[in-house]
Amino acid sequence: MTLLKKRSSRGFTLVELMIVVAIIGILAALAIVGVKKYMTSAKSAEARNSLGTMSGLAAQRWSGEAMKGAIIADGSTIGTTHVLCTDAPPVPSAPASIKGMKYQSKAADGQDFHTGDTDGGWKCLGFTLDAPQYYMYQYAKTTKGFETIAQGDLDGDDALSTFKRSAEITGLEIKMSPAIEEIDPEE
Helix, strand or coil: CHHHHHHHCCCCCHHHHHHHHHHHHHHHHHHHHHHHHHHHHHHHHHHHHHHHHHHHHHHHHHHCCCCCCCCCCCCCCCCCCCCCCECEEEECCCHHHHECCCECCCCCCCCHHHCCCCCEHHHHHCCCCCCCECEEEEEEECCCEEEEEEEEECCCCCCCEEEEEEEEEECCEEEECCCCEEECCCC
């Protein structure tokens, strides 16, 4: 009887402790993978949101009035609608600026999102980012419409993730892709 009492009060065996440690290790590994995916998804939401905004602004520009403030001569006409902005350069200008880090765009006139005029560039589009960004953004006028692009290097390995949204103009109608094309979104 005393032998049975001694055994039950001894505590945990080494095997029991090793099983507990193994279970905790597996749970920790799963948690790390889950948190990494969550963080990547949260960061890539910036690109998806910005491309949606850029595409909407480009479509709005095409649909709206774009008349210049000049006097119209008697008997002449002037185009006032259905004008796309010309290309806007990438911001930042090189992927090295977003390699595993954020980029803070310059707020000075003539730099980053403050380039262009009423006919082209970022000023025409009306898009700007004031907060630090994980992605390099670009707007391009194409032969059929326009394309908005975001590229990022979240893990700093020189492999870029790319997000694109396109639009085509058919007749007097602008048709945007219903979803954003994603190439290596977790890079």
